[in-house]
Amino acid sequence: MAKLSCAIVGGTGYTGGELLRLLNAHPYAEVTQITSRSRMGEYAHTAHPNLRNTIAGNLQFARPEDVTSSDVTFLCLPHGEASLQIDRWAGLSGTIIDLSADFRLRDPKAYARWYGGAHPAPQWMNKFVYGLPEMTRKQLAGAHYASGVGCNATATNLALMPLVKAGLLDTSKPIISDTKVGSSEAGAVASDASHHPERSGAVRSYAPAGHRHAAEVEQMIATARSSSGTVDANAPQATVYMSATSIEMVRGVLATVHCFTKEPVQEKTLWKAFRDCYKGEPFVRIVKTNTGIFRAPEPKILAGSNWADVGFAISDDGRKVTLLCAIDNLMKGAAGSAVQCLNVMHGFDERAGLEFPGLHP
Amino acid sequence: MSQATAECPECGGSITFKSAPVLHELVRCPDCGGELEVVDLANLTLALAPTEEEDWGE
Numbered sequence: 001m002a003k004l005s006c007a008i009v010g011g012t013g014y015t016g017g018e019l020l021r022l023l024n025a026h027p028y029a030e031v032t033q034i035t036s037r038s039r040m041g042e043y044a045h046t047a048h049p050n051l052r053n054t055i056a057g058n059l060q061f062a063r064p065e066d067v068t069s070s071d072v073t074f075l076c077l078p079h080g081e082a083s084l085q086i087d088r089w090a091g092l093s094g095t096i097i098d099l100s101a102d103f104r105l106r107d108p109k110a111y112a113r114w115y116g117g118a119h120p121a122p123q124w125m126n127k128f129v130y131g132l133p134e135m136t137r138k139q140l141a142g143a144h145y146a147s148g149v150g151c152n153a154t155a156t157n158l159a160l161m162p163l164v165k166a167g168l169l170d171t172s173k174p175i176i177s178d179t180k181v182g183s184s185e186a187g188a189v190a191s192d193a194s195h196h197p198e199r200s201g202a203v204r205s206y207a208p209a210g211h212r213h214a215a216e217v218e219q220m221i222a223t224a225r226s227s228s229g230t231v232d233a234n235a236p237q238a239t240v241y242m243s244a245t246s247i248e249m250v251r252g253v254l255a256t257v258h259c260f261t262k263e264p265v266q267e268k269t270l271w272k273a274f275r276d277c278y279k280g281e282p283f284v285r286i287v288k289t290n291t292g293i294f295r296a297p298e299p300k301i302l303a304g305s306n307w308a309d310v311g312f313a314i315s316d317d318g319r320k321v322t323l324l325c326a327i328d329n330l331m332k333g334a335a336g337s338a339v340q341c342l343n344v345m346h347g348f349d350e351r352a353g354l355e356f357p358g359l360h361p
Numbered sequence: 362m363s364q365a366t367a368e369c370p371e372c373g374g375s376i377t378f379k380s381a382p383v384l385h386e387l388v389r390c391p392d393c394g395g396e397l398e399v400v401d402l403a404n405l406t407l408a409l410a411p412t413e414e415e416d417w418g419e
Binding site: 152267268271272286288290291292296 | 371372373374388392393394395396
């Protein structure tokens with residue numbers, strides 16, 4: 001079977017590099033074009049040195065204007081750019097997976113609120129399926145267009161979904177997600193804030209309020225509640241507050257989500273909700289053990305993998321729940337989910353190209 | 362012969378015995394890691410085994 005040809009538009013960034021790494025070992029897809037404005041003509045391994053002497057690493061960066069047709073186009077452009085030329089990209093590929101935030105939200109008003117202006121191509125917003133297979137697998141199968149996911153939103157969504165689907169979440173009370181994140185979330189372009197003497201050792205509250213990914217979480221809660229039949233007509237819409245703190249870590253997100261249940265719950269109730277939600281999921285693991293040092297989700301051991309580790313703890317009164325989810329922001333929070341979407345959209349084994357289990361120590 | 366199974370009293374996970382369970386045998390739940398003791402063989406029942414708590418800096 002001939003492999004799908006893939007183009008990566010915006011290939012010098014970290015998500016582009018991760019896509020290149022993953023697709024270099026993919027059994028059913030290969031990268032045939034990769035673009036960069038800043039490195040045109042250079043080999044891809046000059047930006048992604050881990051890929052030296054690989055087929056993917058020996059590709060040469062082209063200009064975005066020179067991209068020709070392919071089976072799949074991955075858009076790894078800065079937020080706001082993919083939507084400006086979406087008609088052109090759609091004319092070149094039958095499948096588009098956009099890793100930016102341009103097509104994550106369905107509601108133009110929500111987009112304007114969170115992204116500070118009207119969407120450049122609102123007619124396209126509903127054509128994209130939100131690219132989190134654990135939540136949208138049915139819609140992704142056979143779809144032509146998938147959005148990327150926000151990394152902090154993904155960690156929060158995967159932590160919350162068992163309670164949402166089981167109808168346990170009290171949406172009249174606020175849901176608060178605090179994320180600890182690694183420096184690679186800031187992207188590959190250096191800044192004053194990423195200068196080593198300033199960044200190293202920092203515990204920096206870069207988004208203590210108003211994090212944009214809250215919009216994706218609210219959207220997913222509403223979708224999951226309606227699709228799982230747990231919507232009470234009188235129940236209020238969930239309100240999500242997010243904060244993000246960058247810590248001494250290169251890859252990884254740990255979401256700590258504080259929320260309340262409608263009725264007091266016991267551990268067994270939540271175990272059942274988590275098992276029911278993630279039974280058979282290829283990339284979600286429940287991590288909640290009473291022994292050892294890895295008792296709860298921990299991003300360190302997930303680097304380079306597509307795992308999402310989830311866990312929980314309950315307050316003594318059984319009403320307040322702390323949910324945890326750890327991921328690699330560049331993988332499950334970006335490129336890994338994008339390749340997982342590709343696999344679902346084209347009917348491949350969902351694990352194809354994604355079986356690296358991470359490193360320890 | 363089918364393998365004996367029992368439910369973890371902590372998380373509800375299923376514990377499978379590779380050989381016939383023995384009274385007061387200690388087993389570990391594969392899901393929550395809890396150390397469990399066989400307390401009843403007639404109706405195969407497990408209970409949390411007493412463990413030393415670790416001090417996690419609290």
